Amino acid sequence: MAIKILVTGGTFDKEYDEIAGRLYFKHTHVPEILQLGRSHLPIEVDTLMMIDSLEMTAANREQIVQHCRNCSEPRIVITHGTDTMEITAKELGRANLDKTIVLTGAMVPYKFGSSDGLFNLGSALAFVQSLPKGVYVAMNGRYFDWDNVKKNKASGVFEEIG
């Protein structure tokens, strides 16, 4: 039961540039987290892009949808910035692919001692193995259907729309 992890960036993978004193992207920490989590799942990690999700364009989203459509794995986890995760989820939902796709992310960069990145990746990988085909967002220990989820900008917590 092969699983693909598509990396797109987001807070999850941000680091601190100690010379410039600002946040930036270098490379993904997903393989390191899988190792520290003692994961023994058959996972292939592909880095599609490394961007803040506030800067994600329609072309970027189309690239994500195409990659999900074309890859051989029937189960896909996407690491994504939380700010526009619901938009990418909608694009994927509307594409109506015959796969289980789970988007997840983090509120704090993994490199800053983020517990939620580790917790969320563990949770997303479990959901992608056990949920029926469809597109989901996995945050805050919960899963949401792609057409019924939004991030509460004030609290940072994901919730149902209605």
Place this chain on the structure above:
Amino acid sequence: MAIKILVTGGTFDKEYDEIAGRLYFKHTHVPEILQLGRSHLPIEVDTLMMIDSLEMTAANREQIVQHCRNCSEPRIVITHGTDTMEITAKELGRANLDKTIVLTGAMVPYKFGSSDGLFNLGSALAFVQSLPKGVYVAMNGRYFDWDNVKKNKASGVFEEIG
């Protein structure tokens, strides 16, 4: 969809006693992990015991089964030492309760910067929400049926029996 977490101890909750220079149990770190993981699940945490699973007796296991039978929640995660997790899983499986029960643990104490505790608890909480009724072990990113799991003592990795 209320979830119960039953704490029984195990490596997960061990701490370092800096005066005595040895490992010991003080209190569970499950609520702290849930908070750091930004969990918004409706969870109640009960500490049943705080022991090394090598010291777990038949009476202890009976207590765990009774607690699972009697609690109102239909979904239960049990934090447990890894050394005898498969034995407790068997007791629970044979009890044939009408619930989804997931046992999990950690190879390194949470307080020592364990990434696998965070990863495993995230994974166990996702599995307990999405798997059908039954008893499972969630370790190494995977889930195992209660009657087809053992810990490889040499590698520390969980695998199927046969």
Place this chain on the structure above:
Amino acid sequence: MAIKILVTGGTFDKEYDEIAGRLYFKHTHVPEILQLGRSHLPIEVDTLMMIDSLEMTAANREQIVQHCRNCSEPRIVITHGTDTMEITAKELGRANLDKTIVLTGAMVPYKFGSSDGLFNLGSALAFVQSLPKGVYVAMNGRYFDWDNVKKNKASGVFEEIG
């Protein structure tokens, strides 16, 4: 042998605002570091300001000098952003106070798992107890006289002017 720690901000005390996704100052972590370092020194911590040292004005520096002149302690450690630490050191050196003053900081925020903040604060507190009266910068395990130190902007390492 009372010691004063004057907090002025800098990378040392920066935190990650998980709602806004940017670095900011909340409160100083110096007391927490002293506790984790098991310090038993007679220390009083005063927060003078919480700013990035690139934004430190001449008025801010005059405030620091005045505070050093007027406080009763003969030994003072100042936590400070690294970018302009050498400028504040010069102001203090020229003030010619009859005290031992050590400026220190960090390349990575303490909250992001900075080892250099812990290492540098331990080092600065040792230097302030053992060096003769004067003004010093303590970074990279070394100490520098106030009139012979600069930060190498490319490498982030402190060195003698030469």
Place this chain on the structure above:
Amino acid sequence: MAIKILVTGGTFDKEYDEIAGRLYFKHTHVPEILQLGRSHLPIEVDTLMMIDSLEMTAANREQIVQHCRNCSEPRIVITHGTDTMEITAKELGRANLDKTIVLTGAMVPYKFGSSDGLFNLGSALAFVQSLPKGVYVAMNGRYFDWDNVKKNKASGVFEEIG
């Protein structure tokens, strides 16, 4: 001003063996700490032994004294278990070497996220550069003369004898 660090083991360097579930020694973490602390001191690290200081013999202590006598560096930091640090300090003090020697250690293993190891090593390296010739213990942010120090076994804090 070359500095030698002599590693003897102690809590500082203990690790958690996740297969056996117990504490053990593998290799020293001193070079890693120096790197994370961004140390730019001219340091050579020698591992003399890797033992719990409760198991340190008279022969071990003689080996430490000989090494301090024979090495070329005039400044030496010794990482040491805290339980018998005062005994080794006395042996070194009585040897009356013409060097500055500072013993330090940690209450919590570095690998368990010990802040006191980082803090203490930073402090010991500063003291060894700035104190006159003699033998000292550096713990809890303070330094103690070799003939006036003991560990309070109940609190874990170092204090003067008298």
